[in-house]
Amino acid sequence: MNFFQELQTNYDIKDDTIKIVEMHTCGEPTRIIVKGYPTIKGTTILEKRRYVKENLDYLRKRIIFEPRGHKDQYGAILIKNDNENGDEIADIGVLFMHNEGYSTMCGHAIIALGRFLIDSNILKFSNDGKVRINIECPCGIVPTFVDTIRLSNGRLQARSDKDVKFHSVPSFAIAIDVSIEFKERKIKFDIAFGGAFYIIISIKELLPLLPEILQENYHHNKIMLENFKFITELAGDLTEKCRNSKEFIQEYIIHPDNLKQDLNFLYGTIITDDIYNICIFANREIDRSPCGSGVSARVALQYAKGILPLNQTCYYQSVIGNDNNKFSGKVIKSLQLTKEIQAVIVEVGGKAYYTGVSTLIIENDDSFQEGFLLPN
Numbered sequence: 001m002n003f004f005q006e007l008q009t010n011y012d013i014k015d016d017t018i019k020i021v022e023m024h025t026c027g028e029p030t031r032i033i034v035k036g037y038p039t040i041k042g043t044t045i046l047e048k049r050r051y052v053k054e055n056l057d058y059l060r061k062r063i064i065f066e067p068r069g070h071k072d073q074y075g076a077i078l079i080k081n082d083n084e085n086g087d088e089i090a091d092i093g094v095l096f097m098h099n100e101g102y103s104t105m106c107g108h109a110i111i112a113l114g115r116f117l118i119d120s121n122i123l124k125f126s127n128d129g130k131v132r133i134n135i136e137c138p139c140g141i142v143p144t145f146v147d148t149i150r151l152s153n154g155r156l157q158a159r160s161d162k163d164v165k166f167h168s169v170p171s172f173a174i175a176i177d178v179s180i181e182f183k184e185r186k187i188k189f190d191i192a193f194g195g196a197f198y199i200i201i202s203i204k205e206l207l208p209l210l211p212e213i214l215q216e217n218y219h220h221n222k223i224m225l226e227n228f229k230f231i232t233e234l235a236g237d238l239t240e241k242c243r244n245s246k247e248f249i250q251e252y253i254i255h256p257d258n259l260k261q262d263l264n265f266l267y268g269t270i271i272t273d274d275i276y277n278i279c280i281f282a283n284r285e286i287d288r289s290p291c292g293s294g295v296s297a298r299v300a301l302q303y304a305k306g307i308l309p310l311n312q313t314c315y316y317q318s319v320i321g322n323d324n325n326k327f328s329g330k331v332i333k334s335l336q337l338t339k340e341i342q343a344v345i346v347e348v349g350g351k352a353y354y355t356g357v358s359t360l361i362i363e364n365d366d367s368f369q370e371g372f373l374l375p376n
């Protein structure tokens with residue numbers, strides 16, 4: 001019996017247990033919730049996202065916060081989806097959650113879900129080989145491509161040795177070379193959208209803000225991971241400063257689609273050098289993966305700057321920084337989103353692995369039912 005079959009067997013301890021398949025994508029966790037959510041009301045995915053925010057946030061806290069989770073935990077809630085979005089029909093929908101709330105896009109979770117949705121047999125596919133799954137995310141439909149094989153018992157299995165790939169929603173540069181005062185210095189960065197809004201800043205802009213002793217450890221503006229705590233802290237401070245500026249948000253963090261105003265928030269900051277894409281998002285959560293939506297945003301930005309041509313693949317690493325920790329990214333299509341905005345579709349690829357199956361228990365007399373987070 002494999003663990004998906006085990007999931008069907010009854011090992012409930014209490015009614016409000018939550019069942020989870022645990023995966024990681026380049027080290028970044030995704031808790032895929034397979035049982036424990038009541039019906040999520042709403043017609044559109046953005047309505048459903050609002051519904052969980054307003055009515056079911058206690059569940060996010062149980063799943064993400066300590067003692068059942070941790071500050072850097074991440075979750076995906078699958079939702080049956082029969083809505084049409086433009087011309088395309090979604091096979092399934094997903095809401096993403098983290099230590100601060102609900103994001104609008106998450107590439108690392110999509111890569112994990114690609115495998116999971118094949119292996120779990122939740123969706124039925126008649127073909128094998130490359131299977132396309134249309135996953136509806138709050139930012140739009142994300143076509144996801146999984147290499148599969150058909151087993152002798154007829155079941156479809158995702159190939160763990162092949163990258164899962166997805167096509168981003170239209171991604172674009174918002175502003176290049178924005179200059180602000182930060183910790184008594186002028187710094188410059190770019191802003192881009194890849195399903196969520198990011199500040200994208202080169203490590204060389206942050207170097208002068210590091211203690212002198214740490215500056216000596218940097219060579220050629222490359223990120224040295226021994227000191228990542230300092231740079232991630234700076235990234236968190238920068239996000240916070242910009243989020244707190246009404247003018248900044250009103251000027252830069254506006255999606256052109258009026259129906260997508262729920263997307264208008266600054267999700268995080270990405271620190272870059274040639275290969276690193278270090279993303280600090282939500283409440284100073286540190287992405288262990290190179291960040292799929294961040295790669296979409298960065299690739300769109302590089303294309304807008306004329307650094308990256310159509311169809312050229314780049315590879316990005318995360319804070320963990322080893323060779324098995326890469327996402328690929330390439331522009332596969334350029335499109336005019338509005339009169340002013342030239343956008344691109346970015347193909348992002350990476351691998352995800354299973355790490356476990358969990359049953360979370362919430363006892364009646366546990367005063368930590370909704371968990372806690374230690375302050376930053």
Ligand SMILES: O=C(O)[C@H]1NCC[C@@H]1O
Pocket residue numbers: 028074103105106107108109279281287289290291292293294
């Ligand atoms: O891969 C991504 O897009 C995500 N990883 C954590 C933060 C982002 O949502």
